Each structure stands twice: as C-alpha cells, then as structure tokens.
Amino acid sequence: MRLAPLIAFIPLVFSPCASAEDAVRYIVHFVDTDAARAARMMPAANDARADTPRHLRSLAAGGELFHVPGGDPSRLAGLPGVAAVEEDLLLTATAVVDPLWKRQWYMHDPKVGVDAEVAWRHTRGAGAVVAVLDTGITAHPEFDGQLLPGYDFVSDAAAARDGDGRDADPTDEGDWRDAGDCRSTRVATSSWHGSHVAGIVAARSGNRPGIVGLAPEAKLLPVRVLGHCGGRLSDVADAIVWASGGTVRGVPRLERRADVINLSLGGPGACGITFTRAIEQARGRGTVVVAAAGNDGAKASTNVPANCPGVVTVAGLARDGSMAWYSNHGERVTLSALGGTLRERGADDIVSTVDAGKRGRERPIFAYYAGTSMAAPQVAALVALMRSADPAIGVDDVTRQLIDNARPLPGACPKGCGAGLMDAGATVDAVVEDRARR
Numbered sequence: 001m002r003l004a005p006l007i008a009f010i011p012l013v014f015s016p017c018a019s020a021e022d023a024v025r026y027i028v029h030f031v032d033t034d035a036a037r038a039a040r041m042m043p044a045a046n047d048a049r050a051d052t053p054r055h056l057r058s059l060a061a062g063g064e065l066f067h068v069p070g071g072d073p074s075r076l077a078g079l080p081g082v083a084a085v086e087e088d089l090l091l092t093a094t095a096v097v098d099p100l101w102k103r104q105w106y107m108h109d110p111k112v113g114v115d116a117e118v119a120w121r122h123t124r125g126a127g128a129v130v131a132v133l134d135t136g137i138t139a140h141p142e143f144d145g146q147l148l149p150g151y152d153f154v155s156d157a158a159a160a161r162d163g164d165g166r167d168a169d170p171t172d173e174g175d176w177r178d179a180g181d182c183r184s185t186r187v188a189t190s191s192w193h194g195s196h197v198a199g200i201v202a203a204r205s206g207n208r209p210g211i212v213g214l215a216p217e218a219k220l221l222p223v224r225v226l227g228h229c230g231g232r233l234s235d236v237a238d239a240i241v242w243a244s245g246g247t248v249r250g251v252p253r254l255e256r257r258a259d260v261i262n263l264s265l266g267g268p269g270a271c272g273i274t275f276t277r278a279i280e281q282a283r284g285r286g287t288v289v290v291a292a293a294g295n296d297g298a299k300a301s302t303n304v305p306a307n308c309p310g311v312v313t314v315a316g317l318a319r320d321g322s323m324a325w326y327s328n329h330g331e332r333v334t335l336s337a338l339g340g341t342l343r344e345r346g347a348d349d350i351v352s353t354v355d356a357g358k359r360g361r362e363r364p365i366f367a368y369y370a371g372t373s374m375a376a377p378q379v380a381a382l383v384a385l386m387r388s389a390d391p392a393i394g395v396d397d398v399t400r401q402l403i404d405n406a407r408p409l410p411g412a413c414p415k416g417c418g419a420g421l422m423d424a425g426a427t428v429d430a431v432v433e434d435r436a437r438r
C-alpha cells in the first residue's frame with residue numbers, strides 16, 4: 001500500500017502584505033486652540049469645493065480629524081497654525097492574520113472555494129478530533145497546541161526507520177528513496193506527506209507566518225502507518241480500529257475516539273475482508289472514514305481503500321473546478337474537493353506544512369502539493385466542523401449532508417466526480433439548521 005505521491009515541491013518565499021489603499025483621513029495638531037477652532041470651521045460655505053478637507057471631529061487626546069477627498073493632505077498642512085499632520089492609519093488585528101491565507105485559494109475563491117468563512121460563522125472545529133493515518137508528523141509552528149498523542153503503527157522496523165516496530169512516537173522519520181529501493185529505479189526525497197495533510201485539516205489560526213487549516217480548532221491525532229516504500233494493509237487496518245476507539249493488542253486504548261479518520265493513501269486492488277471489517281467497526285463506533293480516490297486517472301473502484309463499503313471517497317479537482325487530470329473517478333466517488341492542477345505553476349496547487357529536509361527532518365516550511373491526498377483532508381476537516389456544530393450527528397447523516405450540500409461542479413467531469421464540490425459553508429449551515437429543528 002503506497003501513498004499517492006503526486007507532489008510539486010515548491011517551497012514558498014514570503015512577501016510582505018501591504019495595503020495599497022490611499023489614506024483619506026488625517027489628524028491635524030495645531031499650535032493653539034484659536035488655530036484649531038478656525039480649522040474646525042472649514043470648509044467655509046463659499047469654499048465647499050469637492051476636494052476641500054472636511055472636519056470630522058475633535059479627538060479626545062487632542063488633534064482634529066479631517067476627511068481629505070483624493071487623499072492629498074497638502075491643503076491641511078497649509079492651514080494657519082498647523083503643528084503636525086499625521087495619517088489616520090488603518091490598523092488590523094495582527095493576532096488573527098495568517099499571511100498565506102491569500103494563497104489558500106481553495107478556502108475562499110468565489111468560484112471554486114469551499115466557503116470556509118461561512119462555515120466559521122458557526123464553528124472552527126472545537127471539540128472534534130481528526131485522525132490522520134499517514135507518514136507521521138513533524139515539528140511545525142502550525143501544529144503547536146494542535147496535536148493529541150498519536151501512535152506509530154508501522155510494525156516493520158526497517159520500513160519505520162526508527163529502530164523498532166510499533167511505538168508511541170508517530171514522528172515522521174522520512175520516506176526518501178534511493179535508486180533500487182521499493183522495486184523502483186526512481187530516487188525520491190522525503191515527502192513529509194502526513195504533515196502536509198495534517199496542516200490542511202488543522203494548521204493553527206493566527207500565528208505568523210503561515211496557513212490556516214479548515215478546522216483550526218479541531219485536534220489532530222497523528223497516526224503513523226506509512227514508512228519507507230509505503231505501509232502494510234494490516235497496519236492501516238489496526239490503526240483504523242485504534243483511532244476509532246477499538247482495542248488493538250499491545251497498544252493503549254484511546255480515551256476519546258476520532259470523529260473522522262483521513263486516509264490519503266491507497267493502492268490497486270479490491271476491498272478485502274480486513275478493511276471491510278475495520279471500517280465497519282469504526283463506523284459502528286461513530287467514526288467517519290474518508291479516503292482519497294487515488295491518483296491513477298482510473299476508476300476509484302479499482303483503488304483500495306477508496307472502494308471499501310462505507311467510505312466517503314473524495315476525487316480531486318483542478319484550480320478551475322474541473323476534474324484534475326490525475327484524479328480517480330466514477331461511481332465510487334462520493335464527492336469532490338480541490339486537489340490542485342499539478343502543472344508547472346505551483347500556486348494552483350494546495351499549500352500546506354512540510355519539512356525542508358531532503359532525507360531526515362531539518363526545519364519547518366510550507367510547500368505546494370497536488371493530489372487527491374490534498375482533497376480528502378478538506379472533507380475530513382469539514383466532517384470535524386459538522387461534528388463540532390452537532391456532536392450527535394451520526395455517520396450516515398454526515399455522509400448524507402456532505403452529498404446533499406455539495407455544490408454543482410464548476411467545471412467538467414464527464415467521468416464522474418460524485419455529488420459535486422464539497423461546500424463547507426452550505427454543509428455546516430444545514431447541520432446547524434437540522435440541530436435546531438430537533
């Protein structure tokens with residue numbers, strides 16, 4: 001079982017976010033009260049030209065506030081008795097700024113965005129838990145305070161690269177490959193795939209610099225199931241049982257099951273008994289299971305676990321809202337989310353959290369990746385928002401609401417993209433309304 005490794009690795013350069021809007025208000029300080037009083041009378045009745053500064057009010061701490069049409073303060077500076085002119089600067093709350101927000105087009109684009117801010121009027125995911133079964137997790141400022149203690153289910157010590165089998169530390173040890181590894185001649189640097197997926201779900205809000213996840217107040221449960229060359233179905237199945245609150249021999253049981261499990265992984269094959277049972281058990285305990293459709297450009301029904309009964313299967317859309325060329329598709333797809341275009345221009349892909357290390361961990365950075373791996377965690381995050389808005393909503397109602405409130409696809413998908421584009425705003429609105437009716 002290998003993860004979907006479609007990635008465009010383009011580390012970001014940060015740019016300052018400056019406002020270009022002209023200042024049109026100025027505060028003028030005068031040498032004495034007579035000069036101030038005279039200025040407060042302007043404009044004189046016979047001098048009310050369109051570009052004349054207009055007095056708005058006197059400030060409590062001294063100074064007279066003027067509106068200046070066109071933004072040119074020279075007429076104020078020329079008034080009798082002026083001591084100083086200062087701009088009435090527009091200040092913003094720095095504490096809630098995530099400077100890469102503008103690059104997170106999939107959250108807010110008017111045509112294809114998921115309407116994150118509409119959903120956030122109700123909830124940002126507080127109280128919900130999202131399990132990310134993936135390559136593990138790396139240290140990143142975007143994860144500070146976001147992580148629950150997870151687990152490392154990779155039972156093969158060589159693949160795990162941490163010197164032993166299963167353990168309580170889900171840190172990503174890197175999945176780099178040398179030529180000849182994994183029955184492939186390809187060389188690959190570490191993907192830090194699990195961190196990228198986790199950031200899409202619940203990167204912190206308000207720290208800088210950075211992105212924000214779709215459910216920034218939800219908690220992440222990092223569960224490592226993929227190592228060097230991928231991961232085994234047996235480990236993934238055990239991890240599904242554990243993350244949903246079930247019992248796995250030798251692993252301490254979770255106190256609080258995950259509301260949703262994200263599986264941005266897969267491989268060719270039918271859904272066998274092992275996965276079928278693990279997913280059935282998870283659903284029975286109230287955990288929603290979301291899986292990426294896969295990046296083979298094939299039918300999702302040929303990819304496991306996307307083809308398993310009860311799974312919410314997510315296809316990937318390009319920047320224009322049509323099916324991405326790499327995405328799996330067809331009747332097995334439940335709905336679609338934005339996975340990125342995967343062309344040369346990385347800005348049309350999905351930006352999230354990774355590590356800079358080519359092999360081992362070095363330092364936290366941000367990068368654009370594309371794939372159904374990036375689409376699925378948006379749906380998982382939306383499930384967290386739904387559970388936060390209505391903790392009692394059942395697994396089947398979650399699926400029904402996702403489908404009923406998906407938006408018609410903005411672009412073409414003749415091969416089948418399920419119910420349409422996930423819509424966080426409409427879906428959370430519907431869940432809140434339903435809850436109020438009960």
Ligand SMILES: [Ca+2]
Binds near residue numbers: 162
């Ligand atoms: Ca280990």
Ligand SMILES: [Ca+2]
Binds near residue numbers: 152162167
């Ligand atoms: Ca470990």
Ligand SMILES: [Ca+2]
Binds near residue numbers: 203205208209210212
């Ligand atoms: Ca952030």
